[in-house]
Amino acid sequence: MAQSPLLETVAGGRDATADPAPVGAPPVIRTKGLTKRFAGGQLAVDGLDLTVPRGSVFGFLGPNGSGKTTTIRMLMGLIAPTSGVATVLGAPMPQSVGSVLPRVGALIEGPALYGFLSGRDNLVRYDAADPTSDPRTRASRVAQALDRVGLSAAAGKKARAYSLGMKQRLGLASALLQPRELLVLDEPTNGLDPQGMREIRALVRAVAAEGTTVFLSSHLLDEIEQVCTHAAVMSKGRLVVQGTVAELAARAQGRLVVRTPDTAEAAAVLAGHRVTDLRIAEGRVDGELAAADGAPEGSAAAGAAGGWDEERLPRLCAALVEAGVRVRGFGVERGTLEDAFVALTGEGFDVAG
Ligand SMILES: Nc1ncnc2c1ncn2[C@@H]1O[C@H](COP(=O)(O)OP(=O)(O)OP(=O)(O)O)[C@@H](O)[C@H]1O
Numbered sequence: 001m002a003q004s005p006l007l008e009t010v011a012g013g014r015d016a017t018a019d020p021a022p023v024g025a026p027p028v029i030r031t032k033g034l035t036k037r038f039a040g041g042q043l044a045v046d047g048l049d050l051t052v053p054r055g056s057v058f059g060f061l062g063p064n065g066s067g068k069t070t071t072i073r074m075l076m077g078l079i080a081p082t083s084g085v086a087t088v089l090g091a092p093m094p095q096s097v098g099s100v101l102p103r104v105g106a107l108i109e110g111p112a113l114y115g116f117l118s119g120r121d122n123l124v125r126y127d128a129a130d131p132t133s134d135p136r137t138r139a140s141r142v143a144q145a146l147d148r149v150g151l152s153a154a155a156g157k158k159a160r161a162y163s164l165g166m167k168q169r170l171g172l173a174s175a176l177l178q179p180r181e182l183l184v185l186d187e188p189t190n191g192l193d194p195q196g197m198r199e200i201r202a203l204v205r206a207v208a209a210e211g212t213t214v215f216l217s218s219h220l221l222d223e224i225e226q227v228c229t230h231a232a233v234m235s236k237g238r239l240v241v242q243g244t245v246a247e248l249a250a251r252a253q254g255r256l257v258v259r260t261p262d263t264a265e266a267a268a269v270l271a272g273h274r275v276t277d278l279r280i281a282e283g284r285v286d287g288e289l290a291a292a293d294g295a296p297e298g299s300a301a302a303g304a305a306g307g308w309d310e311e312r313l314p315r316l317c318a319a320l321v322e323a324g325v326r327v328r329g330f331g332v333e334r335g336t337l338e339d340a341f342v343a344l345t346g347e348g349f350d351v352a353g
Helices: 068-075 097-103 119-128 135-148 164-175 194-209 221-227 245-252 263-272 312-322 337-345
Strands: 029-037 043-052 057-061 083-088 091-093 104-107 182-186 213-218 230-235 238-244 255-259 276-281 284-288 329-333
Touching (some): 029 068, 043 238, 057 068, 057 194, 057 221, 068 083, 068 213, 091 097, 097 104, 119 135, 119 164, 135 164, 194 221, 213 221, 221 245, 238 245, 255 263
Parallel strands (some): 057 213, 057 230
Antiparallel strands (some): 029 043, 083 091, 230 238, 255 284, 255 329, 276 284
């Protein structure tokens, strides 16, 4: 994916599989100074300026307690902000809940399901409670939504017999009973096994490919990288950064890892080749490929994301071998969310739970 400028406000980072939104299309979500202080004095969201481009799959990333759910609840008009403004689909929230929410599919804090009803009957009941839905098309829309999430075969089963992944998919089906301009999902893969996660992600991609903007919260960088075009990172109620995922990922990747019994020698060689932030552990040295070694300043090589070009890794490996380091493993390890977060904030990322 091409690099795009940080803090961009129009859909520029969308991948080639979907139509880009028109440049300059008004954002689907915009907040200015959005703040929530709870009655107990807890400042959950602090001066948030968020811009979600139309057509994006927007990842809202941050550790537990960073204010993601509180933000989503304000966006959906479930709670009022203490100060600041939020507009969703061009209208102020919470003042416009009546006109905005019918255009939004939302899955917040897990689906509310009746265990004694079948999956199908849960959707029928949910749809019947929506004053904007057409009862004449209900049965076909329910069937379509079940098909969409792969639950047609299990539609007659009681929801309490569903696995967590099936419940989550049923929740998504409820958000997809009508065409939506915006889908808001709070930690949609939380608690799912890898297969369940893959299914939800595939569904998110499919919905996005049809032109629905998707806003999803997560504490998993992997997830954001796999499905999102844009992301914002939250920490302690504040926005740390927002932009395209390509930009965010570039900050998180690029740690060189060398596995060797000769750690001190390896570290010395790497230090001589401008590998920085070296960390030595048992049988392993890793470091930041922050600046290209010997590449002229401003050259393509020096400017490559993460500071390394294609030739740099073979060069580093050869230098290690020439210095007599017994190289047992050599490569660039993808950064974790923690690396990204630490790089962005200088703080640790405490993912509880
Ligand atoms: N109703 C409430 N009253 C008081 N404090 C609250 C309330 N809801 C949330 N908080 C606090 O606000 C902060 C942000 O919580 P929030 O749930 O928005 O974070 P989050 O990023 O969604 O985390 P999680 O992934 O755990 O839901 C936390 O410190 C939380 O304890």
